[in-house]
Amino acid sequence: MADQIRLKTPLSEEDVLKLKIGDSVLITGKIYTARDAAHKRLFELAEKGEPLPLDLKGQIIYYAGPAPAKPGYVIGPAGPTTSGRCDPYTPKLLEIGLKGMIGKGIRSKEVREAMQRYKAVYFAATGGAAALIAKNIKSVKIVAYEDLGAEAIRELEVEDFPVIVANDAYGGDLYEEGMKKYRKD
Amino acid sequence: MSSLREVDYSTIVDTVARLCKEANYFLGDDVYNALKDGLNKEESPAGKDILNQLLANADIARNEQIPICQDTGFAVVFLEHGSDVRVKGDINQAITEGVAKGYTEGYLRKSILSDPVKGKNTNDNTPPIIHTRIVPGDKIKITVAPKGGGSENMSTVKMLTPAAGIEGVKKFVVDWVVQASSNPCPPIVVGIGIGGNFEYVAYLAKKALLRNIGERNPDPFYADVERELLEKINKTGVGPMGLGGRITCLDVFIEVFPRHIASFPVAVNINCHASRHKSAII
Numbered sequence: 001m002a003d004q005i006r007l008k009t010p011l012s013e014e015d016v017l018k019l020k021i022g023d024s025v026l027i028t029g030k031i032y033t034a035r036d037a038a039h040k041r042l043f044e045l046a047e048k049g050e051p052l053p054l055d056l057k058g059q060i061i062y063y064a065g066p067a068p069a070k071p072g073y074v075i076g077p078a079g080p081t082t083s084g085r086c087d088p089y090t091p092k093l094l095e096i097g098l099k100g101m102i103g104k105g106i107r108s109k110e111v112r113e114a115m116q117r118y119k120a121v122y123f124a125a126t127g128g129a130a131a132l133i134a135k136n137i138k139s140v141k142i143v144a145y146e147d148l149g150a151e152a153i154r155e156l157e158v159e160d161f162p163v164i165v166a167n168d169a170y171g172g173d174l175y176e177e178g179m180k181k182y183r184k185d
Numbered sequence: 186m187s188s189l190r191e192v193d194y195s196t197i198v199d200t201v202a203r204l205c206k207e208a209n210y211f212l213g214d215d216v217y218n219a220l221k222d223g224l225n226k227e228e229s230p231a232g233k234d235i236l237n238q239l240l241a242n243a244d245i246a247r248n249e250q251i252p253i254c255q256d257t258g259f260a261v262v263f264l265e266h267g268s269d270v271r272v273k274g275d276i277n278q279a280i281t282e283g284v285a286k287g288y289t290e291g292y293l294r295k296s297i298l299s300d301p302v303k304g305k306n307t308n309d310n311t312p313p314i315i316h317t318r319i320v321p322g323d324k325i326k327i328t329v330a331p332k333g334g335g336s337e338n339m340s341t342v343k344m345l346t347p348a349a350g351i352e353g354v355k356k357f358v359v360d361w362v363v364q365a366s367s368n369p370c371p372p373i374v375v376g377i378g379i380g381g382n383f384e385y386v387a388y389l390a391k392k393a394l395l396r397n398i399g400e401r402n403p404d405p406f407y408a409d410v411e412r413e414l415l416e417k418i419n420k421t422g423v424g425p426m427g428l429g430g431r432i433t434c435l436d437v438f439i440e441v442f443p444r445h446i447a448s449f450p451v452a453v454n455i456n457c458h459a460s461r462h463k464s465a466i467i
Contacts, residue, residue, distance in 0.1 A: 022231065067255040067294040076292060077246070077255040082335045082368050104335070104426065105367040126235050126426055127335065127370035128457055130255040132242040149306055150255075150294055162238075164231055164428060175367055178429020182229060183422030 006160075010058030011099040016121050019165045021172035025123060026160040031060040031102065033078075033154040036085040038145050043089035046096055053144035054153065057097035060123075061086075063104075065150035066140075067130070075140045075156070079130030080104040083122070087111050094118040102163055106175045116171050123163035124174070136161045190267075190323040192467055194274035197327070200465050201283025204329035205260060206291035208463040209252040212243035215398040216435065216460050223372060223425075223432035232430030236372075239425075239458055253459050257293035258331030260284045260313035263395065269323035277315060280327075285309035296334070316388065328395055330462040336369035336455045342387050345449040351410060354379060354451050359417050361453050362434070367427020370457035372435045374398070375418070378452040381442035390454035393438035395462050402439050411437045435460070 007015060009029030019025070032054060034042065045052050063083050067076035083103030090101070091114035099120050104127040107115075115122060125133060137156050144153040166174045217240070224236045246253040262280055272279060288295060288310035297311065298304035341361055345353050358377060365373075378389025401408035414437040424430025435458065444450065 024231070024234070065255060065294070067252050067257060068292045070249075070251060070292045073251075076294070077252045079255050081256065082338070084368065104370065106427070124367070124426060124428060126238045126242075127367075128254045128459055129235075129238045129242040131245040131249070131251050131253060132238055134251075135245070149308075150296070166428065174429070175427050178229070178231070178424060178427070179363075179366075179422040180429075181422065182424055182429045182431060184420040 009060055011060065012058065013119050016099055016119050016169050019121050019168050020170070021165050021168050021174040021177060023165040025163050025165060027060065027163060028159050028161070029157070031062045031156050031158055031161070032143070033062050033064045033066070033156060035063055035065050035081055035151045036089070037148050037151045038153050039086045039089040039093070041145060043092050046092050056093060058099050060100035060102060061093070061098060062102040062156065066134070066154070075134050075137050077130030078134050078137060080125040080127055083107060090114065094120050107167055112167055112171065112173065115167055115169055119169045121165060121169060122167035124166040125163050133161070190270040192270060192272050192325060194272060194279050196467060197272055197276060197279035198283040198286060200327055200467060201262070201280050201329060202287035202290065204327065204463045204465055205284055205287030205293065205331065208329050208331050208461040209257045209291065209293055210250050211247055212253055212459060213397065216458070217243055219398045219435040220372070220458065223435065227425065227430050227432045229424055229428070229430035231428050232425040232432060235425035235428070236432065252293055253461070254333060254457070255294055256296065256333040256335065257288065257310070258333045258461070259297065259337070260288070260310060261330045261332050261391070262313045262315045263328040263330065263392070264315055264317045265320045265326040266317060267322035267324045268319055270325055272325070280313055280315055281311050284313045285311050325467045326464060327467070328462055328464040330395060333457055336373065336457040339365035339369040340390070340452070340454045342383065342450065342452045344383070345451050347447070347449045349449060355410070355414060355417065357451055358414055358453055359421065362418050362455070363421050363423060365455060366423060369455040371423055371427055372425055372432045372458050374435050374456040374460045375414070375437045376454040376456065377437065377439045378450070379439060379441045380444040381450060382445065382448065383450060385442060386450035386452040387454070389440040389442060390452035393440040394454060394456045394460065396438045398436045400438070407439045407441060411439055
């Protein structure tokens, strides 16, 4: 395993700027779940200049909708969902201070450009490793949009949450670079 | 008239509920072994980390009886109904009740909207999608294959021109997998339908995903194409989770059907690395 970088949330611009694609990172602190349904609402408020139900400055959004928790569990399995569904809303959230995103899958050109402009980072978590990832979640609380069920915004307290830097603030794209490196013609 | 064997309604409900849970908790041994095998072949350090995580994840899910993935899927049910057996009651209703029971009792995520545009969550993951075939005999075979959104979204149907031939199919599949990249959670399993018509080819691709890893098409011609496509896909460099590496795909399954002289339909249905499906014979 490569050397691991430990990060605490919220993230500063300095935290973001030291990250490069391929870095293996362990995140500790508060992060917020939101999928496309919650993004749509946040986006519409931000577009109108109205206050959001949570302050996104320096925060990390985790694209996830957990399964129900079994009795005795803090949370059900909670792996990343496809990030691309949030792409249409993401540049606006980066503009108002969001610094990090955790999910799975490639991002649009618009999101990658906005990440460079507003200095943000996109982390890949392992899709389908949901039972394992849930072990790094220490507490959970719904902070907005409870009516969305699994898609509500939840504040998660995480400890050593394992991710890889997939897109950095310098325009690097691990999906593109990684594939090039291992392609055999 | 010969007498029909009778099966209780509740037997169907309970069996379907059990299969929903088992498919979501227990990674198939075939898949587990394929991931282990992939770990030995993977060259990318990040790829190795990811494969190790998937194996550890499968162990946790199995031991604690919790879902492998939070997306516990649309419940797709394949029903092979013997013509000499009948269920005491409406079998489709029994399957639907079984899905509701399994997803509720099993702490599985409810991901189904009642209407594609105006809908709200149905809160019990119903309705299922049921594919029924009437077959000879007095048994009922039920397969539950929960299908997640991430991999299902990376599906396609294309009406190729007959001139494209098998080489056209191969190119179409490999190009499609590369553009799907990380979205379907590689290492993936690829189901391919060739022939039939527009709707049937999609069904064939889905049905192909019910096979176990290593189970080849009985026709040696298509078995060879499966092997060749697996090798080609694993040379693309997409790798585990699309972050670069050797192990992009665990297996490729092809199902075929006769076609109209004017048409050459091809469908690709991708499964994530969990490749969930569990069966029971009643």
